Amino acid sequence: MSIEQEITCWGLIGASTIASQHMINAIRSQSGHDVLAVMSSSQDRADKYAQEHNVKHAYSSVSDLLSNPKIQAVYISTTNELHYEQVMAAAAAGKHILCEKPLALNLDDAKAMLTSCKDAGVVMATNHHLRNAATHRKIKELVQAGEIGKPLFARVFHAVYLPPNLQGWRLNKPKAGGGVILDITVHDVDVLRFILGAEPVEAIAMGHNADLASQGLEDGVMAVLRFDNGMLVQLHDAFTVKHAGTGIEIHGDAGSLIGRNVMSQQPVGEVILRNEAGEKEIKIEHEDLYVYGVAAFCAAMRGEGMPSCTAEDGVTSLAAALAVSEACQTGSSVIIESPLV
Numbered sequence: 193m194s195i196e197q198e199i200t201c202w203g204l205i206g207a208s209t210i211a212s213q214h215m216i217n218a219i220r221s222q223s224g225h226d227v228l229a230v231m232s233s234s235q236d237r238a239d240k241y242a243q244e245h246n247v248k249h250a251y252s253s254v255s256d257l258l259s260n261p262k263i264q265a266v267y268i269s270t271t272n273e274l275h276y277e278q279v280m281a282a283a284a285a286g287k288h289i290l291c292e293k294p295l296a297l298n299l300d301d302a303k304a305m306l307t308s309c310k311d312a313g314v315v316m317a318t319n320h321h322l323r324n325a326a327t328h329r330k331i332k333e334l335v336q337a338g339e340i341g342k343p344l345f346a347r348v349f350h351a352v353y354l355p356p357n358l359q360g361w362r363l364n365k366p367k368a369g370g371g372v373i374l375d376i377t378v379h380d381v382d383v384l385r386f387i388l389g390a391e392p393v394e395a396i397a398m399g400h401n402a403d404l405a406s407q408g409l410e411d412g413v414m415a416v417l418r419f420d421n422g423m424l425v426q427l428h429d430a431f432t433v434k435h436a437g438t439g440i441e442i443h444g445d446a447g448s449l450i451g452r453n454v455m456s457q458q459p460v461g462e463v464i465l466r467n468e469a470g471e472k473e474i475k476i477e478h479e480d481l482y483v484y485g486v487a488a489f490c491a492a493m494r495g496e497g498m499p500s501c502t503a504e505d506g507v508t509s510l511a512a513a514l515a516v517s518e519a520c521q522t523g524s525s526v527i528i529e530s531p532l533v
């Protein structure tokens with residue numbers, strides 16, 4: 193029996209940086225899983241990427257990759273405007289799908305993706321990584337255990353500097369779903385929903401442009417969201433700030449949880465519980481966020497449990513990010529309707 197028959201084979205749709213830096217390793221870290229193919233819009237780039245990452249097949253069309261019967265799962269990490277058509281095609285081909293955020297550029301497309309995957313009987317998940325971090329999982333556990341009493345406010349500090357190698361479509365291609373809101377705010381919303389077990393219902397926001405982004409795209413934003421448990425949440429996201437540091441704070445009527453350096457792709461950061469008794473650093477056993485997420489996805493493919501971040505989670509985070517975007521454009525508060533009702 194060949195290796196390809198013994199293992200669960202994945203295809204990469206998109207010769208991306210995130211696949212190269214995190215996801216190929218995350219897939220190959222799972223016992224019995226490997227990356228068999230990569231697809232790029234350029235055959236030359238696909239060939240080079242395949243060679244660099246020891247991937248057997250390199251394609252320049254999605255349909256060719258999906259026609260490979262050995263491929264059971266795809267990881268989609270193209271630019272954001274392509275996710276919709278690629279998920280629809282992969283679902284029609286019966287492949288399980290791990291798709292990057294934002295799932296799509298509008299809610300109708302995102303909901304159609306979810307429905308198609310359900311109809312096709314394939315697992316679909318969203319690759320929001322932060323909820324996989326040991327830091328955020330610990331914060332959720334402590335909030336839910338009542339360690340800070342009733343949660344009242346949260347603040348997210350996610351203003352960073354976009355690395356020069358990523359200063360492309362995010363900054364100058366509105367049609368590709370560029371801009372800080374679809375890139376970073378959408379992650380904030382997901383991790384807040386995860387920690388708080390509550391849903392965003394209203395957004396106000398102002399966009400910022402420090403001349404890194406162009407074409408009307410924001411490279412910074414400050415927003416306030418109201419959640420359905422009454423909490424107010426403040427978000428600060430940017431591509432333009434080099435030294436702010438990242439964090440999340442959840443403030444309750446009996447204590448506060450402070451996560452420092454936790455809005456990260458790396459398994460890093462610290463969590464502090466502050467209350468009447470003083471300050472205590474919480475022990476964290478860090479794990480690779482992407483390995484953790486792909487492990488849950490692989491289990492879901494085997495029929496064991498759910499992905500750590502479902503397609504429904506991806507639709508909901510998108511709804512809130514689009515509301516923040518609309519609030520920036522209109523200057524008005526925007527009600528976030530539950531997109532899945």
Ligand code: NDP
Nearest residue numbers: 206207208209210232233234269270271272292293319321
């Ligand atoms: P990249 O810019 O690295 O890749 C996106 C696309 O750009 C690729 O599919 C590729 O097209 C094209 N591309 C890449 N390198 C080159 C090049 N040298 N020359 C020409 N074209 C190139 O994007 P990211 O990896 O940063 O993001 C991809 C997706 O992943 C996005 O949806 C983003 O939102 C998401 N993301 C998620 C993260 C997470 O933690 N969940 C973190 C970072 C990104 P082709 O495939 O046709 O070759």
